[in-house]
Amino acid sequence: QSALTQPRSVSGSPGQSVTISCTGTNSDVGAYNYVSWYQQHPGKAPKLMISDVSKRPSGVPDRFSGSKSGNTASLTISGLQAEDEAEYHCFSYAGRYTHWVFGGGTKLTVL
Amino acid sequence: EIQLVESGGGLVQPGGSLRLSCAASGFTFSDYWMYWVRQAPGKGLEWVASIKTDGSEKYYVGSLKGRFTISRDNAENSLHLQMNSLRAEDSAVYYCARDTTGGWSLAYWGQGTLVTVSS
Numbered sequence: 001q002s003a004l005t006q007p008r009s010v011s012g013s014p015g016q017s018v019t020i021s022c023t024g025t026n027s028d029v030g031a032y033n034y035v036s037w038y039q040q041h042p043g044k045a046p047k048l049m050i051s052d053v054s055k056r057p058s059g060v061p062d063r064f065s066g067s068k069s070g071n072t073a074s075l076t077i078s079g080l081q082a083e084d085e086a087e088y089h090c091f092s093y094a095g096r097y098t099h100w101v102f103g104g105g106t107k108l109t110v111l
Numbered sequence: 112e113i114q115l116v117e118s119g120g121g122l123v124q125p126g127g128s129l130r131l132s133c134a135a136s137g138f139t140f141s142d143y144w145m146y147w148v149r150q151a152p153g154k155g156l157e158w159v160a161s162i163k164t165d166g167s168e169k170y171y172v173g174s175l176k177g178r179f180t181i182s183r184d185n186a187e188n189s190l191h192l193q194m195n196s197l198r199a200e201d202s203a204v205y206y207c208a209r210d211t212t213g214g215w216s217l218a219y220w221g222q223g224t225l226v227t228v229s230s
Binding site: 032034036038040045046047048051052057089091093098099100101102103104105 | 146148155156157158161170171172173206211214215216217218219220221222223
């Protein structure tokens with residue numbers, strides 16, 4: 001069982017918005033602003049989409065945004081496009097004992 | 112161009128050992144924390160180990176129970192993962208990844224190397 005909880009799947013139609021949640025505890029997501037999100041297409045390496053809860057690396061479309069409230073972080077993708085269909089993983093720093101943890105991943109389907 | 116290229120994966124019997132390597136280029140290797148992350152077939156990502164810029168701090172996921180060792184050679188721009196007492200559940204694609212600047216995110220990833228533990 002993954003340390004961070006993500007929905008197994010979400011879906012949306014082109015042009016719509018979807019939000020993927022990542023729920024942890026007050027020892028990881030709730031304690032640090034070090035949540036990041038990764039997009040992974042089948043057979044490919046993950047790609048950083050959001051760092052430090054809400055920072056978007058250069059080259060990532062501004063359709064991708066991140067936020068956090070309490071122990072839950074969220075990735076929102078607006079204006080869905082076919083190429084957004086992928087697996088999305090959250091990742092958080094978790095302090096001096098657990099160190100780092102991933103979520104279980106969420107499969108995004110663009111209908 | 113930043114590149115991370117893993118090597119050393121393959122088929123190994125239970126109880127055996129493997130040493131993975133990651134060749135880094137396109138950035139000042141000694142300036143960044145480095146990570147190993149694995150992904151079992153059809154499963155999510157799992158953080159395995161991390162190492163500080165100068166190798167003075169190393170951290171591991173608790174389930175490894177001392178079987179793996181992360182190391183780095185800043186002179187050779189290389190990252191390594193020594194894996195001992197391998198089990199079937201260690202079968203996965205192993206990725207090396209580089210930290211972001213000043214944060215705990217994984218900015219760059221290699222293409223991964225497949226480790227299969229089976230008799």
